[in-house]
Amino acid sequence: MDSSVALLQTASGLERLMAGSRPGILRDSTVAQISAFLYYEAAVLSKLTKNSEFQNLFKTTIFNQIEKDFGSYVDSQARVKPRSLHHVYEWNKTGNPAARLFKLTKLDTDGISFKVNYDFKMSKSTVPSKNKKQKRRYVFANKAMVMETGMPVVIRPKSAERLVFELEGQTIFMPKGTSVYVKRPGGSQATNQFSLSYGRFFGGQLVNSSIKASGFQRIFTSKLAKSLEVPLNIKKVQYSFTAGKIRTQADSALSSSFGGSL
């Protein structure tokens, strides 16, 4: 059984005690008040993980930090190993955070958990060429994905009658209409290297370090403490409390604590 459900079920036993004692000569609020106090705390704790504001804060805070740290990690790896990771950046901008062709995506799941995956962005810059006579420039939009997967490509003349390109200082003129087959665009060193870096980040201690650095624990503690502050009406002497009202108060306390900005 979910612990929050178990807590709610146990706390439901307090409802009878909160309703107050039968009218008599002596009236005592102690049992009803203590019961209401405990009922409120139990309601806050049991509703916590189901509260949408809490779930959102949890996912956003942690994901934002992971996204930042993962980006910095890949940038650094790319600066040290440009041949392996040049393909996940715009041309000639390897390791530059503003030129990344990858992004992390957050997949929401139920409760306080989420899955992380990555996507490749389309390249927008033109393929660099040493041939100054070349008029038409080509944008290799799927550069990151094609080079990462090591997918071979066939280059065919699109508007010109033949392909002309520079190779080791020489200008090559291909026969009319023929194509060029590139077995490993981006070089064999690039194949699966982003995926390897991704695996190292999420399979090792780096992701844990990122979760710690997100400060979620600190935010959680302070906001939960605020939610657990017992409302004034429970602190005042009363002989009877309504369970429904206390549950509503617990809901609104959680929403106001976790719904605000960080």
Add this chain to the structure above:
Amino acid sequence: MTVDYKIDAMFELRKFLWQELKDSKIFKASDYYSEGSDSEIIPIIPVQQSPEMDQFLNGKKHIVYDKIGISYEDIWLICCEKILFTIYSSDITEIYEIRNLIIDLFRRMDDSAKDANRAKTTSKLIFHSINVVETSPIDPSMELQGYMSSDVILEVKYSRTTGPNGRFD
């Protein structure tokens, strides 16, 4: 009084690591003597200088470093930096040797910071904690042919002494 902004925790760690590598006889300083500059070159180089050192370090074991990230949190006096060391050598046992020394030096959090504090050359920096976050397997290097490489990532927490207004002194 002018503030010295050249002081950097990374430089201090680099000097400390180089001293330890020499003391443990893993590196011999004379192997890295440069006639051009008439001095020994420390083979722990920033990634930005890596291409220009390629020729000098050709065939020699060396370490390339880069800062992965630097951040200040709510407690803005304490800086948290992640540093990536990539060890290059053509001999796998040399990589193991260097990596083991780095791990031995920097895995002990407060105690590693104490050692770094003892070795530092400036009183303006105080190391609080150093630990090894990640090490990668030894692979043939894709960048430098004939070399193998392995990464070690450190997390370093430190602060710099400040004046009454909280700025570096």
